[in-house]
Amino acid sequence: MQQAMDMTVRFERYVALGDSSTEGLEDPDGAGGYRGWASRLAGRVAEAQGGLLYANLGVRGKRSREIRAEQLAPALALKPDLATVFAGSNDILEFGFDADTLEVELRCMMGALVAAKAVVLTFTLPDLTGVMPLGRFLAPRVRLMNAAIRAAAAATGTRLIDFAAYPVSSDPRLWSADRFHVNAEGHARIAAALAQALGLPGTNDEWQRPLPAGHAPNRWTRRVEAWSWYRHHLLGHLWPGNANAGPAQARRPRLAPVTPGEGG
Numbered sequence: 001m002q003q004a005m006d007m008t009v010r011f012e013r014y015v016a017l018g019d020s021s022t023e024g025l026e027d028p029d030g031a032g033g034y035r036g037w038a039s040r041l042a043g044r045v046a047e048a049q050g051g052l053l054y055a056n057l058g059v060r061g062k063r064s065r066e067i068r069a070e071q072l073a074p075a076l077a078l079k080p081d082l083a084t085v086f087a088g089s090n091d092i093l094e095f096g097f098d099a100d101t102l103e104v105e106l107r108c109m110m111g112a113l114v115a116a117k118a119v120v121l122t123f124t125l126p127d128l129t130g131v132m133p134l135g136r137f138l139a140p141r142v143r144l145m146n147a148a149i150r151a152a153a154a155a156t157g158t159r160l161i162d163f164a165a166y167p168v169s170s171d172p173r174l175w176s177a178d179r180f181h182v183n184a185e186g187h188a189r190i191a192a193a194l195a196q197a198l199g200l201p202g203t204n205d206e207w208q209r210p211l212p213a214g215h216a217p218n219r220w221t222r223r224v225e226a227w228s229w230y231r232h233h234l235l236g237h238l239w240p241g242n243a244n245a246g247p248a249q250a251r252r253p254r255l256a257p258v259t260p261g262e263g264g
Contacts, residue, residue, distance in 0.1 A: 011119070013053045013255055014042055015080040017071045017109060022058025022086055023251060026176035027187040033251065035184075035263070038084060040191035043263015045082070048200045055080075056252040063090045064105035071250075072109050076116055078255055083118045084194065085109050085158070088149065089125060089180075092141040099144035106152035114156050121194050123161040124149050126169030132179035161193045168210050191263070 016022050016038035024036020038056050046052035055078055057071040064087035075083065087109070088102050106122075113120045124146040129136045146164050153160040163169040172179075174186035182190065192207035 009119070010049050011045055011052060011082040013078060013080045014045060014055070014082040014084075015075045015078050015118075015255075016042075016054075016056045016058055016084045017067055017075055018058040018084070018086040019062045019067065019090055020058070020060035020181060021089065022056065022084065023060050024056075024058070024187065025060060026178070026181040027184045035187065037182075037187040037190035037194070040187060040263040041084070041194045042258045044191060044195045044200055045198070046258035046263070048202075052258045053255040054252070054258050055250075055255045057250040059250055061090060062087075063094070064088055064102050068105045068109050072112060074253065076112060079116070080113065080118045082121075082198075083113045084121045085113070086122060088145040092138060092145050097141055097144075099141075099148045102145060103148035103152050106148060107155055110152055110156040110158040114158065119198075120156070120158040121161070121197060122149060122153055122158050123190065123193070124164040126163045126166070128170070128179075130170055131172050131175050159197050161190075161197055163190075163193070166208050168208060171211050173211055 018038075022036065022038050024034035024039060027035045027037075027040075029035040029039075036056075036058075038058065039054070042052055042054040046054075055075075057075060059070075062070070067085075067087045085106065087106060091097055091102050110120050110122065125142050127139060128134075128142055129139050132138075142164075146162075150160060150162070152158065168174070168189075174182055174189065176183040176186075189207040192203065196203040196205065196207070
């Protein structure tokens with residue numbers, strides 16, 4: 001992880017760009033919506049400095065080209081001094097996935113935000129081999145995606161949290177039942193890592209700690225769980241009009257003050 005910045009810097013406007021991860025899927029807010037790592041980060045920044053304006057442009061299912069085409073201009077119009085960009089997890093599911101194209105899209109978004117004087121944060125995906133049944137088949141694409149993220153971050157001065165370097169990130173207990181999204185604890189750890197990268201008071205590296213040792217399921221249980229996942233989650237994620245579909249618009253497109261306790 002890159003060196004944390006001095007928290008004498010104050011942020012006024014935070015804008016999050018991305019897909020369902022940024023939107024906050026699988027981290028319910030208790031009111032029928034989602035919280036997510038971006039909102040959790042906004043809450044931590046607001047608490048540390050006594051306030052923050054925050055917008056979340058993340059929309060589930062979006063590829064990097066769509067995020068750049070649909071979210072970059074609105075984000076720049078909001079004049080953020082803090083931004084997060086996460087894209088690529090939907091790109092790797094495409095038959096024609098091309099890591100070079102992903103890097104170009106990421107460089108465009110990160111570079112434009114950095115040029116507009118925003119501090120920009122991003123992160124990599126961990127190894128999904130032990131997370132989902134298809135993880136070992138996706139592993140080569142995840143490695144290419146992460147290489148594109150690292151290269152784009154290095155080229156633009158974006159701050160990178162390399163979750164792929166931390167084994168705990170691949171612990172299935174940090175992932176929801178659909179295995180495409182982290183659960184509430186996973187979102188909390190992402191937010192904690194990003195907060196540490198910003199040097200927020202009280203942050204530390206506890207987000208890196210392994211979970212307590214648990215009972216490993218036997219082969220039969222793993223097979224049953226895998227079949228259930230293929231049936232209920234893989235098809236549901238990939239089929240048009242599926243349960244993973246949602247409103248094709250950002251849930252928080254305008255800057256608004258972060259309310260106390262909003263980030264959880």
